[in-house]
Amino acid sequence: MAHLIRLLSCVTLASLALAFAIGSTAMAAETCADAKMSPRGADLDRIRAATLCLLNVERATHDLPELRADEELGKVAAAYSEKMVRRRFFGHVCPDGSTIVSRIRARTNYLLGSLRRWSVGENLAWGSGSRATPRAIVRAWMRSSAHRREILDKRFRDVGVGVAAGAPHATAGRAELTYTTEFGFRR
Numbered sequence: 001m002a003h004l005i006r007l008l009s010c011v012t013l014a015s016l017a018l019a020f021a022i023g024s025t026a027m028a029a030e031t032c033a034d035a036k037m038s039p040r041g042a043d044l045d046r047i048r049a050a051t052l053c054l055l056n057v058e059r060a061t062h063d064l065p066e067l068r069a070d071e072e073l074g075k076v077a078a079a080y081s082e083k084m085v086r087r088r089f090f091g092h093v094c095p096d097g098s099t100i101v102s103r104i105r106a107r108t109n110y111l112l113g114s115l116r117r118w119s120v121g122e123n124l125a126w127g128s129g130s131r132a133t134p135r136a137i138v139r140a141w142m143r144s145s146a147h148r149r150e151i152l153d154k155r156f157r158d159v160g161v162g163v164a165a166g167a168p169h170a171t172a173g174r175a176e177l178t179y180t181t182e183f184g185f186r187r
Helices: 002-031 041-061 071-087 100-107 134-143 145-151
Strands: 118-128 158-165 176-186
Touching (some): 041 145, 041 158, 041 176, 071 100, 071 158, 071 176, 100 176, 118 134, 118 145, 134 145, 145 176
Antiparallel strands (some): 118 176, 158 176
8 A cells, every 4th residue: 555655646746747847838938928939130129038038937947046137248148149140150159269258358347346256158049930939949958958057057147148130050031040148147
C-alpha cells in the first residue's frame, strides 16, 4: 500500500510539473501582449515590450526577480541589432572587434563609477516569418542551455532589448527581425 501511495504521489507531482511547464508557455502568450506579433518595422517598440514581458514570465516561473528595462542597455542592444543587419554579420564579437563590454563602455555610463562588482551577458537571435515573433525567439533561447543560463541568471537585474527590422542573412521575401538582449547587474 505504501508503495502505491508513493507511486501515485510521484505521478501526481510529475503531472503537476508538466502542467506547470505547459501552463507557463500558455500563460506567457496570454499575459504578454503582442507575444505572437509578426515582424513589422513599425511595431518594434511593441515587439521589444513583448520580449521583455516573456523574459520576465520565464524568470517568474523560476522564482527569479523581474528584469528592469534599462534605457542605456537598450540603446546598446538596439544599435548592435541594427549593425548586424546593416553589416550582414551575426556574432557576439563584431567584425570591428567590439565586444559586449566594449560596446557598453563606449555608449553608456552603465559600468562607470565605483562599482565593486558587475556582470553583463548577451543573447542574440534572428528569425523570419513566424520564427521572428517574440514568443518564438524567447522559446528558442529557453531551449538553448547557454541562452537559458543568461535569462535565468539570478545576478542579472537589468536588461536592454534591441530589435531591428531585417536579418544578418536575408531570406528572400520574408519579414525578418534581429534581436539583441544585453543583461547586466552592477553593485
